[in-house]
Amino acid sequence: MSQPPQPSHSLDPVQLGAYFALIEVAGLLRHAVEQQLREAGDLSYVQFQLLARLGHSQTGSHRMTDLADDVVYSRSGLTYQAGLLERRGLIARTTSPDDERGVTATITDAGRELLGRVMPGHAELIDELLFQQLPREDAQALADLLAPARDHMRSTPPRSAARRRRR
Amino acid sequence: MSQPPQPSHSLDPVQLGAYFALIEVAGLLRHAVEQQLREAGDLSYVQFQLLARLGHSQTGSHRMTDLADDVVYSRSGLTYQAGLLERRGLIARTTSPDDERGVTATITDAGRELLGRVMPGHAELIDELLFQQLPREDAQALADLLAPARDHMRSTPPRSAARRRRR
């Protein structure tokens, strides 16, 4: 084996610090937000994400597989969460018109209503915890810094690898 | 009630995008890292964090309460995780010398050894997923953007509030 030991793979202190800060900020933020969502609408964060995706889409609908890829990491996990949402009448599931195997989830009026009821407090909390500390132009900078990493992680390596392994 | 509606609390699209990107990047990153840690050392992320805190400290020790505040969100959660680590001989718990109520956790040689064994693959993964997409100076910028938010969330609002509520 003639590869160099692993000189490029070690993280320098700056990178390590950025990584830990990222994990910690997101963890604290998510923890706080989960409490708010639970209190305001009895929603877990995943359930909120599902409602938000559906609510923001043009049709209010998505296929289960797409939701699983976007929001959750396993299909059975999505089935579980979607079941909870459906039981509460916040989404509806119907077989997809174009593919009889597929299931299309659609947000209901009640779902939109709940989303609208939860969102203001949600935004307020995010604003308070994150953006009060961050000048507006820094929010843009943060988004720009994270976008390429997100795109890379969404597309390429570990998720598809895990998916392949699973079959 | 004469407060203004909530004009300053709504997030603009840039902020909303930054927030979602942050949550998503951290979530994907953490998910990938959790698999690596599980495979490389049969560690959960929290367990890794505990070992890392202890390993990076000068003495190799910390009080349980400090660890709970840093890494985990409830004391019983820490007791559980510390119990798992102790059972595997990766940490040791002793009553604190200065305060007989306290418990001091210390990383063992086996714990250091495992940390050392897990760390290269960990760094490699972070590098691949995050920093290959991020020029070095951007890593610094990211750390600088996140630091004030981290400090703010660590200190003030929801954790201490929750802690007070708990009593």
Place this chain on the structure above:
DNA sequence: TATTGTTATACTCTATAACTATA
């Protein structure tokens, strides 16, 4: 034969409350 989604199941993690011991 491959893919979609669900189900059954087992497991990990987390939090609440009650409890013990020390300050």
Place this chain on the structure above:
DNA sequence: TATAGTTATAGAGTATAACAATA
């Protein structure tokens, strides 16, 4: 009386594998 830590317990969430139905 307050604090540190543990224990018991219960609940939520996740993943794996087996399965049914459609492509």
